[in-house]
Amino acid sequence: MVINISKQALQRMPYYLQHLKEMRDNGKLEVSAPYLAQQFEMTEIQVRKDLAAVSSVQGKPKVGFKISPLIVDIENLLGYKHTNKAILIGAGSLGHALLGYKGFDEFGIEIIAAFDANEDKVGEDLNGKTVYSMRDLEKFCSENPVQIGIITVPAIAAQRVCNQLVSVGIKAIWNFAQLHLIVPNGILVQNENMAASLAMLFNHLNEIEAL
Numbered sequence: 001m002v003i004n005i006s007k008q009a010l011q012r013m014p015y016y017l018q019h020l021k022e023m024r025d026n027g028k029l030e031v032s033a034p035y036l037a038q039q040f041e042m043t044e045i046q047v048r049k050d051l052a053a054v055s056s057v058q059g060k061p062k063v064g065f066k067i068s069p070l071i072v073d074i075e076n077l078l079g080y081k082h083t084n085k086a087i088l089i090g091a092g093s094l095g096h097a098l099l100g101y102k103g104f105d106e107f108g109i110e111i112i113a114a115f116d117a118n119e120d121k122v123g124e125d126l127n128g129k130t131v132y133s134m135r136d137l138e139k140f141c142s143e144n145p146v147q148i149g150i151i152t153v154p155a156i157a158a159q160r161v162c163n164q165l166v167s168v169g170i171k172a173i174w175n176f177a178q179l180h181l182i183v184p185n186g187i188l189v190q191n192e193n194m195a196a197s198l199a200m201l202f203n204h205l206n207e208i209e210a211l
Contacts, residue, residue: 005053010077012050015040017074024067032064080108085145086174089161090152091116091124091131094176098152100127109148113140117157134164141168148172155179162189 019039023031033048040047051065052058054073059065075081088095091114099111114131116122124131132140140146149165151158151173158177165173166187173189175181181189 005050005077009050009053012040013054013074013078016050017071017078020067020071020074024071028067030064031067031070032062033059035064078108080106082108084109084147086111086148086150087137087140087146087170088114088129088150088152089116089134089165090114090154090157091118091121091126092152095150095152096126098150099129111150112144112146115140117153137164138168141170146170148174150174150176151181152176 016036019036020031033044033051036042036051037044037047048059051070054077055065055070056073057066057069086109088098088111091099095114095116099114104111111129114126114129115134115137116131117134119133121131122133147170149162149170149172151161151165153161155177158175158179159181162173162175162181162183166183171187173181173183173187175189175191176194178193178195180191183189
């Protein structure tokens with residue numbers, strides 16, 4: 001079943017989930033909207049609306065929502081109970097680090113291979129993942145059920161790589177390159193823009209120094 005919620009609400013769900021798991025591990029059985037609102041500095045109305053949209057069990061007044069089924073509902077919404085196969089393009093330092101991250105399993109993603117334009121890297125084993133030539137991309141994707149493409153190449157090559165991923169049927173792209181990608185309708189690009197994040201951090205530091 002597809003649940004229609006706003007993008008903003010969807011982005012809040014992983015934070016709810018992490019906190020709910022901590023509560024469950026500490027023996028808590030129920031959680032109220034006022035409590036979560038206080039924890040996340042939000043309004044009770046917003047939290048209650050978020051939880052009601054995803055929960056299969058209606059919350060009770062003055063009691064709240066049962067934590068265990070709420071965790072299951074959020075994990076199902078986020079797709080954590082289903083494994084999505086991914087490939088990574090760009091076997092440099094960042095790509096190597098992502099291939100070594102063990103936490104992706106918890107979030108329902110499995111990187112099954114890496115690709116690189118540098119033929120010297122082809123055949124390498126990076127944290128248990130084989131590096132393939134970009135020439136093998138189409139064949140690999142035709143033989144394997146790949147849903148997600150992860151781009152960790154320099155910005156100058158990112159659009160070309162994006163076009164290649166689209167051409168082999170990838171519908172969801174996780175982009176670490178510092179470049180706005182242009183894609184056809186029906187393709188989702190999720191950008192991890194470090195420059196934008198750093199701008200926020202630096203601005204905060206400048207504001208503190210100005211006080």
